[in-house]
Amino acid sequence: MTDQLKVLVTGAAGQIAYSLLYSIANGDVFGKNVSVSLILLDIEMMQEALGGVVLELQDCALPNLKKITATCNVQEAFTDIDYAVLVGAMPRRQGMERKDLLKANAKIFKEQGKALENYAKKSVKVLVVGNPANTNCLIAATCAPSISKENFTCLTRLDHNRAKAQIATRLEVATSAVRNVIIWGNHSSTQYPDVRHATVSVGDEAKPVPLVVKDDAWLNGDFITTVQKRGAAIIAARKLSSAMSAAKAICDHLRDWHFGTPKGEWTSMGIYSNGSNYGVPENLIYSMPVKIDENGYTIVDGLEIDDRSRVRMDATANELLEERNEAMKFLSQSD
Ligand SMILES: NC(=O)c1ccc[n+]([C@@H]2O[C@H](COP(=O)([O-])OP(=O)(O)OC[C@H]3O[C@@H](n4cnc5c(N)ncnc54)[C@H](O)[C@@H]3O)[C@@H](O)[C@H]2O)c1
Ligand SMILES: *[C@@H]1O[C@H](CO)[C@@H](O)[C@H](O)[C@H]1NC(C)=O
Ligand SMILES: *[C@@H]1O[C@H](CO)[C@@H](O)[C@H](O)[C@H]1NC(C)=O
Ligand SMILES: CC(=O)N[C@H]1CO[C@H](CO)[C@@H](O)[C@@H]1O
Numbered sequence: 001m002t003d004q005l006k007v008l009v010t011g012a013a014g015q016i017a018y019s020l021l022y023s024i025a026n027g028d029v030f031g032k033n034v035s036v037s038l039i040l041l042d043i044e045m046m047q048e049a050l051g052g053v054v055l056e057l058q059d060c061a062l063p064n065l066k067k068i069t070a071t072c073n074v075q076e077a078f079t080d081i082d083y084a085v086l087v088g089a090m091p092r093r094q095g096m097e098r099k100d101l102l103k104a105n106a107k108i109f110k111e112q113g114k115a116l117e118n119y120a121k122k123s124v125k126v127l128v129v130g131n132p133a134n135t136n137c138l139i140a141a142t143c144a145p146s147i148s149k150e151n152f153t154c155l156t157r158l159d160h161n162r163a164k165a166q167i168a169t170r171l172e173v174a175t176s177a178v179r180n181v182i183i184w185g186n187h188s189s190t191q192y193p194d195v196r197h198a199t200v201s202v203g204d205e206a207k208p209v210p211l212v213v214k215d216d217a218w219l220n221g222d223f224i225t226t227v228q229k230r231g232a233a234i235i236a237a238r239k240l241s242s243a244m245s246a247a248k249a250i251c252d253h254l255r256d257w258h259f260g261t262p263k264g265e266w267t268s269m270g271i272y273s274n275g276s277n278y279g280v281p282e283n284l285i286y287s288m289p290v291k292i293d294e295n296g297y298t299i300v301d302g303l304e305i306d307d308r309s310r311v312r313m314d315a316t317a318n319e320l321l322e323e324r325n326e327a328m329k330f331l332s333q334s335d
Pocket of ligand 4: 150295
């Protein structure tokens, strides 16, 4: 084992982390030839519970897991890291206004952005999961100006996987037969799950999903709303938000970012928009289709966008613009 990675997971005493840490430590994400040092950050109040997570990780006796550090100290957590998986965020409490929630999260991600700037490796790759994920990611990127904006992403892979699974279920095929769905925009109910460019393998051939599904009313209706509202459906049923599927999506996102996407396939990630792609405004973290190789990701170019798609893509962009403008006000205020 020659390679070593330092991986920070925040919100490490929470329910997503509980499903996530095993896979990272077991080599399912960065490979069996890499040893991983895990840094687990959570708030002071959660340190006892976090200690229990550490005991369990030790008891897994994983050969790839080199070291575990549990802390509530931000500087310690962010020092020299290769990957930052920012899961911890302020949850919405009963009666809390959206604006107050945004303010509390702006504070957390401002602090963590500065810590990335000051203590992390300049090559650090950042994945923001804690909601509002797109805007939290933009805040962190803004507060870490010396790190490339490309190295900040937010999680929309869960939405991507949901879209893929809905199509596969409908067609009664394996999820691996469905390729190149796209999630555009915010990780919220305004996201646009787009299958106009997706394909499904039928024998040796990859056929366009709309031609095989042959039900545009479903594709433009229930399919989209099912994916958009899936998170809420899980909360309604479980009384807790998605954790197992979120952790799996985090692993998919990190693995593809580290090793690249399979040939001929793309995935969806919330990435920094510089204003030159698909009419998405500049300075937003917006989910788009990307292909990844050893040089990082490139946005999949030149896909045809029809009028119906345009309306949906603009609506989710407008939601993000509004949220960004509100969040930026909090950034300029001193704490
Ligand atoms: N982008 C996505 O697809 C997606 C999917 C599911 C959940 N989420 C979001 O992920 C987040 C975590 O979900 P969960 O179910 O694990 O929640 P959880 O409440 O079980 O765990 C969150 C943990 O974060 C910790 N935390 C809070 N503030 C922190 C800070 N400043 N630094 C470090 N740790 C901090 C909390 O103490 C808690 O232990 C939520 O914001 C949730 O909305 C995003
Ligand atoms: C964008 O999505 C996040 C995550 O679901 C959500 O918390 C936020 O409210 C959305 N933004 C707006 C302005 O609705
Ligand atoms: C924006 O990013 C694209 C790649 O996605 C690049 O080709 C282009 O030059 C960039 N534009 C600006 C203004 O930086
Ligand atoms: C998208 C991506 O991974 N971008 C870059 C992140 O930082 C390292 C080091 O600067 C680059 O090698 C990556 O290409």
